[in-house]
Amino acid sequence: MSANPDRLYELMPVVYRMRDADQGYPLRDLLRVLSTQANVLEQDIARLYDNWFIETCDDWVVPYIGDLLGYSLLPEAATLADGGTHAARLGRVLAPRADVANTIDARRRKGTLSLLEDLARDAAGWPARAVEFYRLLGWTQHLDHQHPHRGGTAEVRDPGVMQRIGWANGAFDPLAHSVDVRRLGSHHRRGRYGIPDVGLFVFRLRSYPVTTTPAYCLEERGPQCFSFSVLGNDTPLFQQPDAEPKPTHIAHEHNLPVPLRRYRFAARGPLADYASASPDLYGPGRSVLVYAPDWPAKGQGVPVPIEALIPADLSSWRYQVPRGRVAVDPETGRLLFPANQRPKRGVWVSYRYGFAADLGGGEYARPVPELENATRFIVHAPLPSAVATPLASGHFATIADALAAWSQARATDPSLRALVIELAESGIYEGAIDLQLAAGEAIQLRAAERTRPILRLLDVRASQPDALNVGGAAGSRVLLDGLLIVGRGIEVHGPEDAEGAGAGPDLCELVIRHCTLVPGWALQCDCDPKRPGEPSVTLDGTRASLRIEQSIVGAISVISPVRRGEPSILEICDSIVDATGIERTALGAPDEAVAYVEASFRRCTVIGQVQAHSVRLAEDCIFASTIRVLRRQFGCVRFCYVPEGSRTPKRFHCQPDRALDAVPAKRQAQESRRVVPQFRSLRYGTCDYARLHDDTCAEIRTGASDQSAMGVYHDIYEPQREANLAWRLQEYTPADADAGILFAS
Incomplete structure (x- = not known):
């Protein structure tokens, strides 16, 4: 297709073009319209050819190619609507392109153990480890046919082996067990260690990088105490x-996104003293790297050599570190330097942390819409390199x-209207920020691609607010993309007249996208x-609309202007609103x-009470606490969990309402206690933050409008992934074997 x-x-011919120029180019304008339609036709023909191949075809073609191969889809795939972003995402889960592409190869390898791991990756997108449990059964071996690598007795003097017994749900358990007669696929009480049992341990947490970010000095503990987390x-x-x-x-432990254990992070020396770190885990391009400029001597420490590291247990901060060494605890993310050699x-540190989805500020790929005709400025953070470049x-x-x-550029050229400030590194950017926009002006404060900059708002004025202040005139917009904001919050101020009442033009819109505004402003060691x-x-006296997308934010406070008018618009989708407690x-x-x-709330998890004038739409959400809406005759709440005692607009297919309607009155109290969301953690900073527990009732785990889970992790489609993987296991599990899915994370 030509551009x-x-x-x-x-x-x-030239003669016709000359005559057309004399008449004002009417022929050229006509042919431009025809050229546009010709481009559309050529693009459609090119797509027809691309749709012949599984690698290049459109998403809607994948089920049809699978049908040619006899690839069986889940029944839910037949209910997908045409078009729509979320229907397309669900279609990619129900008809995975990689699984369809590898169908013939999988049938050739049917009955092999490694195929089950490939099925988990292709059909569900989860890395996995397959375990044949009969190899872990305790039995008397024949002296002429020994199996030394099968399950053995416990060596209680080796803490590394003992730690693996229950770690990752037993995925790496090396010990022998007695026979369990219960089936692995039972719906009641599942057994593991049977002769036909094959367990597929899947790891749902993902490993996200953090690159060259300042470590946090815990001054209350001591100037030699540091945390990998910048919070x-x-x-x-x-x-x-x-x-x-x-x-x-x-798959072994080093092939999977798992937390680092102290005994694996250590390299066992000849004296079994665990005195050094493993070169497989520490170093450039590895899991962990520490920078300490001019430490222990000038010109050293960028990065800290592996010989200076000591794997240690720093859970109580009690460890005597020799000079020239630094203790690292991978299980708590702590560093300890010698008290006399700080x-x-x-x-600075580079490391990886675990989380469930691309949510909030992080070094993951994210779409960033560009402002038209924008001036682009780049801001840099201090790096551990000792060389200063202009x-x-x-x-x-x-x-x-x-x-x-x-401001100087605007004074020189008033026609400038859009500014993009790009934060280039995953470092800390400090200082007070006051954004006051002119009419029609737009400012985008964003992270560079694959970075996670930290915007630390300091308490520089005693007994006065030091937030990120935003204000503007008519038609102005502020966009925040990919940031981690800590220390203070964001305050949007409306215009004031002489009497202090809101008047005149106001900021048009504040957009927060892929950002984390730390709930509670900052964290303690225990999160x-x-x-x-x-x-x-x-929102202080402003009519500006607020839009939050795929972000983690704390509470939202609204101070109404004196001259109200219509209420401000608040749209939150695919985000967590955390008031740090359901009672707040x-x-x-x-x-x-x-x-x-x-x-408006779409696919959100709200921790805390919601008190709003009106709710236009709440869909596929979990409200952990009650909702109180003043205007009930307007709006709709559908496919949400809404606690009892809430005052909402009309509800449709909400829980626990449907569950209570299905049981007699004498069982409603018991049913209301059963149909509640159970969270693994409600503290920001933990790996399982706001994730539903696997024991949560099916009414919530599959209660969304498309039978996915309610809440912020709706678009992961975990129920569909699990069902799709279980469907594949039925086809490819060896004969007389009983395969089951076990969640290791």
Whole structure:
């Protein structure tokens, strides 16, 4: 397809083009219209050819190619609607392209153990480890036919082996067990260690990188104490999985996204003293790397050599570190330097953490819409390198410098309307930020691709607010993309007249996309919030609309303008709103009964009470606490979990309403206790944050509008992935074997 709009016009003879120029180019304009339609036709013909192949075909063609191969789909695939973003995402789960492409190969390998791991990857997108449980049965071996690699007795003096018994749900258990007569596929009480049992341990948590980010100094513990997490909380370090060498290989610990254990992070020396770190896990391109400039001597420490590391248990911060060494605890994410040899220039770390989805600020691929005709400034963070290089034009050391340069550029050229400030590294950007936009102006503060910059808002003025202040005139917009904001929240201020009443033009829109506004502003070591009662976003006397997408935010506080008018628009989708406790208010007003907003929630998990003027739509959401809506005759709540005692608009297919309607009155109290969301963790900073427990009732785990899970992790489609994998196991499990899915994370 040609991008030249005049390609048909250029084929005309010159004499006709000369005559057309004399008449004002009417023929050229006509042929441009025909050229556009010709491009559409050529593109459609090219797509017809691409749809012949599984690697290049459109998503809707995948089931048809699978049908030619006899690939059986789940019954839910027949109910998919044409078009729609979420229908397309669900279609990719129910008809995985990789699984269809490997159908013939899988049938050739039917009955092999390694095929089950490939099925988990292709059909469900989960890395897995297959285990034949009969190899872990305790039995008397014949002396002429020994199996030394099968399950053995416990060596209680080896803590590394003992740790693997229950770790990762027993996926790496090396010990022998007695026979269990219960079936692995039983719906009641599942057994494991039977002769026909084959377990497929799937790992649902993903390993996300953090690159060259400052470590947090825990000054209350001591200036030699550091945390890998920039928030100061304990976080287990995950490993970077290694690719399996061949298709028939059975996954081991180093091939899977699992947390690092102390005994695996250590390299066992000849004296079994665990005195050094494993070179497979530490170093450039590995799972962990530490930078300490000019430590222990000038010109050293970038990075810290592996010989200086000591794997240790720092859960109590009690460890005597020799000079020239640094202790690292991968299970808590802590570092400890010698008390008499502290790093004076700070510490930077690269590591990996575990999480369930691409949510909030993180170094994952995310679409970033571009502002039209925007000026682009790049801001850099300090790096551990000792070499200082001068900044080129358009590059700045602080956000304040970039905003000052933008003000000068606007004064020189008033036609400038759009600014993009890109934060180039996954470092810390400090300082107060005050964004006051002119009419029609747009400012986008975003992370560079594959980075996670930290915007640390400091308490620089005693007894006064130090938030990220935003204000603007008519038609102005502020967009935040890919940031981690800690220390304070965001305050959006409306215009004020002489009497303090809202008047005149106002900011049009604030968009928060793929960001994390730390609930409670900051974290303790145990992930408890330091300021649990403080909001992350405050709308103070403004009519600006607020849109939050795929983000994690704390509470939202709304202070209404004196001259109200229509309520402000609040749209939240695929996000977590965490008030740090179900008894606190996630959306409300500090001086009124309800927040004067018209709210919409789509695929959200809300931890805390919601008090709003009206709710236009709430869909596929989990509200952990009650909802109180003033205007009930407007809007709809559908396919959501809404606690009893809530005041909402009309509900459709909500829980526990449907469950209570299906049972007699004498059983409703018991049913209401059963149909509740059970979360693995409600503390931001943990790996299982806001994830539903596997024991949660099916009404919630499959209660969304498309039978996925309610809440923020709806688009992962875990029920569909599990059902699709179980469907494949029925076809490819060896004869007389009983295969089952076991969740290791």
